[in-house]
Amino acid sequence: MRGIFITFEGIDGCGKTTQAVVLKKRLEAIGHKVIFAREPGGTKISEMIREILLSADNVEMDPVTESILLAASRSQLTKEIIMPALDEGKVVICDRYFDSTIAYQGYGRGLDITWLRELNRVATYELVPHLTFLIDLSVEKCRERMYGKKFDRLEQEDDIFLRKIREGYLSLSKEEIGRYIVVEGDKSIAKIEDIIWKETQKRLKEFY
Numbered sequence: 001m002r003g004i005f006i007t008f009e010g011i012d013g014c015g016k017t018t019q020a021v022v023l024k025k026r027l028e029a030i031g032h033k034v035i036f037a038r039e040p041g042g043t044k045i046s047e048m049i050r051e052i053l054l055s056a057d058n059v060e061m062d063p064v065t066e067s068i069l070l071a072a073s074r075s076q077l078t079k080e081i082i083m084p085a086l087d088e089g090k091v092v093i094c095d096r097y098f099d100s101t102i103a104y105q106g107y108g109r110g111l112d113i114t115w116l117r118e119l120n121r122v123a124t125y126e127l128v129p130h131l132t133f134l135i136d137l138s139v140e141k142c143r144e145r146m147y148g149k150k151f152d153r154l155e156q157e158d159d160i161f162l163r164k165i166r167e168g169y170l171s172l173s174k175e176e177i178g179r180y181i182v183v184e185g186d187k188s189i190a191k192i193e194d195i196i197w198k199e200t201q202k203r204l205k206e207f208y
């Protein structure tokens, strides 16, 4: 694979999409071809699965069902979009990827992390991002940023759940310091943009 794969992680409202969109523009401005995808979703089938996952009606969804649906959406996205783009030498930016499942369904909902890793391994054809930006921000500050937004099913969670996820993400970042860059999310949008841009440029130099 010739392209570089960058993912954004962090709890709801920490600023992932804001930063992913800016990074895409900056990379395009220096001549890279960039594919952007969000999870769950990003292909026709994955977006259909997203509807099931996010529907506020589906309150009875079992956590294992949820994990398998997320993996199904991810596997379709990986095979149909991400792997071909990387083969063509494009940069792929993904707004959430498999770390989200370990953080939310593992640390958050308490499912077996070994099983979730195995599920992810199969669903991603063992693809691992080259670089993962974890935007770390307190649950309270994330809530403030989400104020007034209509919540989908996955966002209707209490603070205790989100705190577990935040801690889970931080543990994950310590396990893979080479891949993870932890960015303090309470800095200004512009400041975070610069940090992310510097780290990406470093990685691009090593890679291309």
Ligand SMILES: Nc1ncnc2c1ncn2[C@@H]1O[C@H](COP(=O)(O)OP(=O)(O)OP(=O)(O)O)[C@@H](O)[C@H]1O
Pocket: 010, 011, 012, 013, 014, 015, 016, 017, 018, 019, 145, 146, 185, 186, 187, 188, 189, 190, 192
């Ligand atoms: N560094 C920042 N400082 C202040 N506000 C920010 C910052 N980054 C993002 N925001 C604002 O916070 C809100 C949430 O940001 P964004 O949608 O990027 O988060 P997200 O992590 O993608 O959320 P979700 O998990 O719900 O998709 C937006 O209104 C955005 O403009």
Ligand SMILES: [Mg+2]
Pocket: 016, 017, 018, 095
């Ligand atoms: Mg977002």
